[in-house]
Amino acid sequence: MPFVGELVIGAVILLGLLGIVLPILPGTLLVVIAIGVWAFVVGGTAWAVFGVALGLIVIAEVIKYVVAGRRLRGDGVPNLTIVIGGLVGIVGFFVVPVIGLFLGFVLGAFVAELARTRDANRAWRGGISATKAVALTMLIELLAALVAASLWLGAAFVW
Structure with missing residues (x-):
C-alpha cells in the first residue's frame, strides 16, 4: 500500500x-x-493482523458488558436505569452537542433512580454508579482499540 494510503488508514x-x-x-x-x-488492499499476512485486531x-466488547453489568448489579442499579439514561443521553446529544450525551445520561439515570427509589441520595448514588460503569466500558473499549491500532501500526510500518 502506498504511504499516502497508510496515512489515510x-x-x-x-x-x-x-x-x-x-x-x-x-x-x-x-x-x-x-x-x-488495509488488510484487503495489502493482503497476505495483513489478514492475520486484521483477525487478531477484530x-x-x-473480546473487549463482551468483557465491557460483563464488567459493567457486574458493577451495576453490585451497586443495585437495574438495567432499566441504564436504558433510560442512554435514551435521555441521545436526546441530550442533539440538544447540547458532544457533552449533551454525557449530561443527558447522568440526568436520565438520576431521574430513573429517583422514580424507582423515591430517595434523592440513593438516586444520586445510582446515577453515579451508572456513570462509572459507562466510563469503565469506555476505557475497556479504548484500550482494545489502542491495542488493535498498535498491531496495525506495527504491521504497516515495521514489516
Missing part, C-alpha cells in the same frame, strides 16, 4: 479512537473497518 483509525472518547462516531467500528480495508475488539 491511520487518520481513520485516529478518528475512530477519538470517536470512542467523544461518542460522536462509531469509534470501534471505524478502527475495525480501517484495519479491514478478535481483541470482539
